[in-house]
Each structure stands twice: as structure tokens, then as C-alpha cells.
Amino acid sequence: MSKDLVVLTDISRTYQKGKEKVEVLHKLDLTIEEGDFLALMGPSGSGKTTLLNMLGGLDKPTSGSVRVGNDELQNMSSSALSRWRANNIGFIFQFYNLLPVLTAQKNVELPLLLTNLNGKERARRAATALSIVGLEDRANHYPRELSGGQEQRVAIARAIVSDPNLLLCDEPTGDLDRETADEILQLLQALNRDHNKTIVMVTHDAQAAEYAKHVLHMDKGTLATEVAA
Amino acid sequence: MKYLYLVWKSLWRKKVRTILTILSVFIAFLLFGLLSALNQVFGGSADLANAQRLVTLDKISIINSLPSAYLQRIESVAGVERVAHASWFGGYYQDPKNQFAQFAVDPERYLGVYPEVLVAEEQRDRWMRTRDSVLVGRDLMEAFEWSVGDRIPMYSSIWTNKSGGQVWDFEIAGVFDSDDPRGNTQLMLIQYDYFDEGRAFGNGTMGWFILSIDGAGNAAEIANAVDTQFANSPNQTKTSTEAAFAESFISQYGNIALIISLILTAVFFTILLVSGNTMAQSVRERIPELAVLKTLGFQDKGVLGIVLAESTFVMLIGGGLGLGVAVLIVNVLGLVPLPGFYLDGAALMQGGVYILLAGLLAGIFPAIRAMRLTIIDALSRA
Ligand SMILES: Nc1ncnc2c1ncn2[C@@H]1O[C@H](COP(=O)(O)OP(=O)(O)OP(=O)(O)O)[C@@H](O)[C@H]1O
Ligand SMILES: [Mg+2]
Numbered sequence: 180m181s182k183d184l185v186v187l188t189d190i191s192r193t194y195q196k197g198k199e200k201v202e203v204l205h206k207l208d209l210t211i212e213e214g215d216f217l218a219l220m221g222p223s224g225s226g227k228t229t230l231l232n233m234l235g236g237l238d239k240p241t242s243g244s245v246r247v248g249n250d251e252l253q254n255m256s257s258s259a260l261s262r263w264r265a266n267n268i269g270f271i272f273q274f275y276n277l278l279p280v281l282t283a284q285k286n287v288e289l290p291l292l293l294t295n296l297n298g299k300e301r302a303r304r305a306a307t308a309l310s311i312v313g314l315e316d317r318a319n320h321y322p323r324e325l326s327g328g329q330e331q332r333v334a335i336a337r338a339i340v341s342d343p344n345l346l347l348c349d350e351p352t353g354d355l356d357r358e359t360a361d362e363i364l365q366l367l368q369a370l371n372r373d374h375n376k377t378i379v380m381v382t383h384d385a386q387a388a389e390y391a392k393h394v395l396h397m398d399k400g401t402l403a404t405e406v407a408a
Numbered sequence: 409m410k411y412l413y414l415v416w417k418s419l420w421r422k423k424v425r426t427i428l429t430i431l432s433v434f435i436a437f438l439l440f441g442l443l444s445a446l447n448q449v450f451g452g453s454a455d456l457a458n459a460q461r462l463v464t465l466d467k468i469s470i471i472n473s474l475p476s477a478y479l480q481r482i483e484s485v486a487g488v489e490r491v492a493h494a495s496w497f498g499g500y501y502q503d504p505k506n507q508f509a510q511f512a513v514d515p516e517r518y519l520g521v522y523p524e525v526l527v528a529e530e531q532r533d534r535w536m537r538t539r540d541s542v543l544v545g546r547d548l549m550e551a552f553e554w555s556v557g558d559r560i561p562m563y564s565s566i567w568t569n570k571s572g573g574q575v576w577d578f579e580i581a582g583v584f585d586s587d588d589p590r591g592n593t594q595l596m597l598i599q600y601d602y603f604d605e606g607r608a609f610g611n612g613t614m615g616w617f618i619l620s621i622d623g624a625g626n627a628a629e630i631a632n633a634v635d636t637q638f639a640n641s642p643n644q645t646k647t648s649t650e651a652a653f654a655e656s657f658i659s660q661y662g663n664i665a666l667i668i669s670l671i672l673t674a675v676f677f678t679i680l681l682v683s684g685n686t687m688a689q690s691v692r693e694r695i696p697e698l699a700v701l702k703t704l705g706f707q708d709k710g711v712l713g714i715v716l717a718e719s720t721f722v723m724l725i726g727g728g729l730g731l732g733v734a735v736l737i738v739n740v741l742g743l744v745p746l747p748g749f750y751l752d753g754a755a756l757m758q759g760g761v762y763i764l765l766a767g768l769l770a771g772i773f774p775a776i777r778a779m780r781l782t783i784i785d786a787l788s789r790a
Contacts, residue, residue, distance in 0.1 A: 228788075237703065237783050258707050265705025272787070276700045280417040290704045292410050337704075 269338030433726025441734020531582025545593030699786030719771025
């Protein structure tokens with residue numbers, strides 16, 4: 180029996196743009212089961228990133244509730260959300276966002292600085308994460324010494340190193356060629372299948388969406404019909 | 409501690425820029441060290457409360473001499489333990505460029521009020537025995553490569569001797585050191601009796617009096633009592649601490665202490681601007697990176713701390729090196745031959761406080777900016 184990991188209820192998000200109010204998310208409901216791999220598609224500006232930010236506790240809804248696991252995010256303070264993110268969420272961005280001054284190994288260790296683990300244990304776990312993404316032999320390379328695909332693998336290792344349940348990916352293959360993109364998507368699929376990570380992935384690429392179990396389409400702040408992949 | 413590595417690595421993001429910033433901090437604190445030492449020369453504090461010794465001189469001008477009869481009258485003031493006197497000889501050795509202080513003093517009295525003056529017993533006796541002999545400070549001996557027993561001609565720009573010339577011949581009876589690292593050993597001590605009998609005018613006068621007093625606390629009272637004694641005489645006196653005396657000596661060159669602190673203030677603010685600008689730039693370049701740290705769960709305060717730690721690091725490295733080299737130049741190698749040119753613990757402490765203060769001040773605005781950064785805005789700008 181799978182249970183619900185994410186429950187969004189009647190979410191709205193408006194931004195104040197000068198005098199105008201822009202409603203980016205409009206009364207949106209969404210339930211994501213544990214172990215799901217969900218692709219989120221839709222035109223630019225439809226609110227995909229905004230929705231992803233809600234799930235990751237980076238943004239709060241103007242109204243409605245966001246439950247992830249047992250936590251109601253809309254009521255949490257920003258420092259509580261920081262702590263929560265460190266334990267529960269792995270983020271993967273389009274442009275990898277690695278720290279250029281740190282090696283792959285040290286980049287992956289970053290989230291573990293927020294734990295009580297000692298240096299040795301941090302190094303061991305980061306090495307494990309790097310081997311999961313197939314980069315154990317690049318541990319001491321700096322980001323500038325890696326290809327785009329390798330950088331994204333390091334970013335994925337960083338996202339999984341503290342063993343969160345939920346991985347949030349915003350166009351993770353948007354900056355990669357087809358072949359490299361497929362490798363990254365296969366890696367995400369393996370994380371979903373073998374490590375039971377729940378994944379929500381925003382993508383513009385229909386081929387990328389095919390790797391997901393479900394595809395949701397967004398348009399103007401609402402979710403359209405669910406399409407089974 | 410575990411963030412130290414991150415801070416350290418971030419610091420070297422732009423190596424050249426960081427090195428240049430550290431270099432300017434280095435120079436600033438080297439300057440701070442040297443100027444602080446210079447400030448010591450010009451007598452730092454004129455704190456009457458801690459005075460062990462007072463100096464009595466003519467109220468109008470240090471150039472005016474006082475009657476020798478004052479000696480006994482000052483001695484009779486309650487609280488005064490010992491009194492010595494000194495008179496300005498105003499000479500040079502061979503060349504007018506070779507200026508240093510020469511005082512005509514009563515040996516026994518002088519050594520009595522200046523216990524920090526260290527001299528071998530045998531040499532002290534020789535000085536006291538030999539009327540035309542002088543006691544010379546260690547620095548001076550070394551500067552002119554003199555030896556005990558040498559006879560040296562001193563040219564006085566003030567005092568003609570009874571034979572009508574201005575050259576006085578002295579024998580070096582001994583050399584003295586100072587117990588106090590700031591003590592002046594660029595000094596020549598002449599016998600007053602020989603000097604007074606030898607000079608063509610001004611006989612029976614003394615330049616100033618040095619009073620050692622019993623215990624601190626009543627220094628102001630004693631100074632007042634001394635000056636009151638001479639309130640109605642033609643030569644009124646002004647009694648103050650040694651530090652104030654030293655200041656009045658050099659005040660003819662302007663208020664050096666003030667000039668030094670103005671320079672130091674300017675240096676401090678320049679360094680704040682330079683490294684503040686570096687930090688601001690470095691934060692601006694790293695906005696997406698800082699946002700990523702926050703996304704990973706770093707707290708706002710943590711990001712603030714990282715940026716502050718970076719700017720403090722720059723100051724610690726540059727400032728520490730600067731002060732270190734200053735100590736090397738001033739205290740260890742003694743490259744600057746000025747009496748009292750010394751960096752004491754208080755000055756170094758002050759330097760340390762300035763380093764930390766500069767680190768925090770230079771980093772605070774960029775750090776607050778980093779702290780306030782909202783993840784969504786920062787990442788969408790990436
Ligand atoms: N901080 C903000 N202030 C004002 N408007 C915003 C803000 N953030 C997002 N928006 C607006 O919300 C809308 C949705 O933005 P969002 O980034 O979620 O779209 P998206 O679906 O991720 O688009 P893309 O595919 O281009 O990434 C856009 O019209 C955007 O201009
Ligand atoms: Mg987006």
C-alpha cells in the first residue's frame with residue numbers, strides 16, 4: 180500500500196506587481212504518493228517553478244495548505260523550514276549550482292555540515308553518494324573540470340546525500356544534450372526505482388517526461404488532466 | 409569549525425583580489441604598529457593618577473631655568489620623597505646632525521629618582537669621582553661606537569664655557585642600560601657641578617626638577633602644593649607628570665599625538681572601504697551560490713556568519729602579518745633608533761581589537777545582504 184507523501188489543498192499564490200495582483204497558482208489541489216515519479220509540464224510562466232518551491236518549503240502559499248509527510252509547511256517559520264529542508268528535500272537545478280571553489284566531494288558534503296556527523300562520516304557518506312551517481316573517480320575534481328552531465332550528477336549526489344524522501348528537480352536536463360540528458364534521466368529513474376525516492380521533475384521536454392510514472396500539465400496556475408505515462 | 413573549510417575556500421574564489429586586499433590590510437596594520445610605537449615616544453597617557461614621578465619646570469617655558477634654591481623647597485613638600493634636577497646641555501657630537509639629549513645632573517640624585525637606570529657599580533663610582541666625566545646610554549654608545557674611557561668633544565649650542573669656547577671635553581666613565589624596554593638610552597648624563605662651574609652664564613640655575621613621590625593617588629595634590637610654594641615668586645612653576653612633560657617637550661613640533669591618531673583614523677577607514685568593497689563584490693558575485701546554501705538548509709544567520717567570517721579572516725591574515733612585521737621591526741630588530749620607540753602589549757591588544765572590528769565592520773553590510781537574500785529571487789536571477 181502506498182501512502183500520500185504530499186498533499187496540496189486549495190493552494191493559491193498571488194504576487195503583488197506594483198498595483199496589480201498576479202495570481203500565479205489558482206486554487207490548486209495535488210496529491211503525490213510516496214514513491215511516485217511525477218513530471219510537471221506546461222508553458223513558460225504557468226507556475227511550475229512556483230509549485231515546486233511550495234513543495235520544497237522555499238515559498239509559502241497565499242492561501243491553502245501544503246502538507247509534506249507529517250509537516251504542515253504553511254505554518255512553519257523560515258528557520259524551521261530551513262531545518263526541514265535539510266532533512267527532507269533534495270533539490271536539483273537546471274544549472275547544477277555547484278560551489279565552484281569546492282571539489283565534487285566537498286560539494287556533496289555541504290548538506291552534511293548541517294548534521295552532527297563528524298568529518299570522517301561526512302566524507303564516507305559523500306563518497307557513497309558519488310558512487311551511486313557513478314562519479315567516485317571524480318571526487319577530487321572541481322566543477323570547472325567536469326562536463327555538464329557530470330556536474331549534474333554531482334548535484335544529484337548532493338541532493339541525495341542526506342537521504343531525503345523527496346527530490347525536486349527544476350528542468351534538470353534543460354542544459355544538456357540528448358544523450359547526456361537520457362543518462363541523467365535514467366539515473367533519476369534508478370533513484371526512484373531502487374532507492375524509493377519520490378521525484379517531482381519540471382520539464383519542457385516530452386521525451387524527458389516519458390521517464391516519469393505520471394505527467395501533469397500546468398496551465399495558468401492550474402493543473403490540467405493527468406496523463407498516464 | 410566545520411564551516412572553516414568552506415569559509416577558507418570561498419575566500420580564495422578570486423585569488424588576486426583577495427591577495428591585494430590582504431596586502432592593503434597588511435600595510436595598514438604595519439603602519440598602525442609603527443605609528444603606535446611612535447606615539448609611545450611622544451608619551452601616550454598623561455594620567456596623573458598613576459604617576460610615580462612628577463616634573464617641575466618653569467611655568468612660562470621649558471627653556472627658562474629655575475633657581476637652584478628651589479631644590480630644597482621642593483624637597484620639603486609633604487609626599488615628595490626624592491628630588492633630582494637636570495639641565496639641558498643642548499649639544500652635538502662632531503656634526504650638528506648628531507643630535508641627542510644631554511642632561512647635566514647630580515649623579516646621586518638622578519640615579520635615586522630613576523631606579524630603572526642600570527649601571528655597573530664600578531662605572532657609577534668612576535662617574536661620581538670624575539668631575540668631567542659622563543655616563544652614556546647603551547644605544548648612544550653603540551651608535552657612535554664609543555668605549556668607556558674615550559674622551560669626546562661635545563659642542564654646546566647654548567653654553568659657552570669659561571675659556572670662551574663652546575666645545576666641552578668629557579671622559580666616558582660608564583654606560584647605562586634601562587630596566588624598562590621603553591627607557592631612553594640615547595642620553596648622555598653630565599655632572600652638574602662641573603657644568604655649572606664651567607659655564608660662562610646662568611650659574612646657579614637648574615633646568616627642571618624630577619620628583620619621586622610616595623605612592624600614587626595624591627600626585628595631583630603634591631603637584632599643586634609644589635606650584636603653590638612658588639606662586640608669588642618671579643619664577644612660577646608648573647608641576648605635572650613625566651608624560652605631560654615629554655609632551656610639552658615635543659609640542660613645539662605640533663600636536664604629534666593628534667596627527668598620529670588622525671592618520672590612523674584615515675588608514676582605518678580606508679581599509680574599511682577597501683575590504684568592505686571587496687566583500688560587497690564577492691557577495692554580489694555569489695548570490696546564486698549563497699541562495700543554494702540556503703536551499704540546502706543553511707540558516708540565514710549561518711550565511712551571515714560565513715560572510716562575516718570571510719571578512720574577518722582577511723583582516724586577521726593581513727592585520728596579523730602587519731602587526732607581526734611591526735613587532736619585528738620595532739621590538740625585535742630595533743630598526744628605528746628612537747628613545748621609547750616600542751610596541752607594548754596594550755598597543756598590540758588595541759591592534760587586535762581594531763582587526764576584529766574592521767573585519768566585522770567591513771563584512772557587516774554584505775553579510776546582512778546575504779542574510780536577507782530570498783532564495784526564490786536569488787535563484788531566478790541565476
Ligand atoms: N517573485 C515574483 N514576483 C512577481 N511575479 C512572479 C514572481 N515569481 C514568479 N512570478 C510570476 O509567476 C509566473 C509563474 O512563474 P514560474 O516561475 O512559476 O513559471 P514556470 O512555469 O516555472 O515558467 P518557466 O517554464 O519559464 O520556468 C510568471 O508569470 C512569473 O512572472
Ligand atoms: Mg520555471
